[in-house]
Amino acid sequence: MKKIIFIVLGVLLLVFACSDNESPLTQSELDIKKPTLSALDTWLRENYTNPYNIEVSYHWNENRVDLNRYLHPPIKDSVKVAMEAIKTIWLETYNEVAGPNFVKRIAPREILLVGGVNRNASGTVTLGLAEGGKRITFFNTNTLNIKNRPNLIRFVSTIQHEYCHIINQTVPFDEEAIRKITPSGYTAQWYETSIPDARELGFITDYARANVIEDFAEMLTTILSYNNTDYNAIIDAIKSKKAKEAIRKKEAIVASYFKTEFDIDIYELQSVAARNIERVLN
Template sequence: MKNKFIKYIAVAAVAIGISACSDDDSIRSESVFDTEAPELTDLDQWIRQEYTNPYNIEVIYKWSEFEFAIERYLYPATLENVEPTLKVVKKIWIDSYTEVGGDDFVKISAPRQLALSGGFNSNPEGTITLGFAEGGKKIVLFNVDFIDFTDRNNIQQFLNTIQHEYTHILNQTVPFDEQTFGEITPTDYNPNWYQSTDAAANEKGFVTAYASSAITEDFAEMVATFLRYDNQGWNDFIDNINNVQARRDIRTKEAMMAEYFNSAFNIDIYELQEVVQQHTDEVVN
């Protein structure tokens, strides 16, 4: 009798299990995820037209704790500043490289994501991170809410960030000769670069104090600073450095920079400089 009772329990358990599986299957037939296509705003549609479709760049402007460091005091860009910022970035960065490097240049080498933050990214030592690149796949830009679109210097400072970070991406695509480049000013690289000034760094053969932090940063700062000036402004910048050897060192770095862009990407960086300045004029005026 006991054995039969156990069998009845076993049969009942199997029946319940089958019923439970059947119920689970019916539940799983409906996804727990929202599969509805998101409703696109006018801004979203503009971004798709100007960035996503032609260049496969996703623009992240809505806040997400997964995109920005939560230990920093950061906040999303004010909505009304997003499109003007992206127009400036496209005109001065994307359109300039496209005009000089060809229609496919940015499409091939661009980061897959561009993230915007409204505020400044302040560091404990008192410096401010204006932007950074992540593994060649993403560029993050800060202080979007503080761009003065009528001020050429302000726009150039902001674009200096993306020109710097994009250079890192190009260097990851085709490395430059770090060893030879680093031998130009080998003894003056300093991780505590923020304790110096740009003027003092200039006298040691660096275009900015941050350039002296590492060889890779030196190269990226060379490109970004070079593109910030027109040709006459660049020459004046170097001529105003008192140290003769420092002027020679920057000129040597300039020659290596120009050779790198020519051999790696068939880009004349002097032509690129001219186009960047033309596009900057169009943005400001």
């Protein structure tokens, strides 16, 4: 019993000794205040985060990019220019035709902007990525020139293409219906074919030859990149009658999918997108 008492007293003395040597508790020095938003951050929040629940990220985070590529943060001045163009040509187009709730319901939850060119070992360049239907990453943000038509269309085609993937992930399309139109034309070496040659094979772009999913997305992207007259001129310039028919069949499948599943007329979408492209250019 005495032994137990001595042990208890020893522990109590040790506790009090430690307490005497410790500094009194003070208020935490951790800064838990919300960071002050810059004018750019406020604009992004008001135009993307609040209305659509889309977070726009442009601050550098090496854990979110491939460190084996020569990538870097976007120039701040290019961020708002890029997001204004995307807002006008993508968001406002779908809002006008499909209604404001369409993008709110089906959308990436984050847009990540990256500076630098994302070059692949094959010599091709990756313009953008759709990751799990939740995030769309834009590369080449620093090279955007909104007064140069090919440059603008190339940049905005990224959101049109990747957004198409997100829509397809929400409601799948009939892959077999498109595959059987040009079954032998798909190849992992799509980049070895020029765009004119790909069209003579029944594909709207070279990348459309990668697989059926990219074929569908490239059809929609091309339709939304040109007004109806210019788009039809592209098809009419194809020499092969069989190739023309193949592309028109794919176009019909894309049009039917959007009308049946979402009551969206892609030709109305095309008209509004073309008008909004001109707004940005001018």
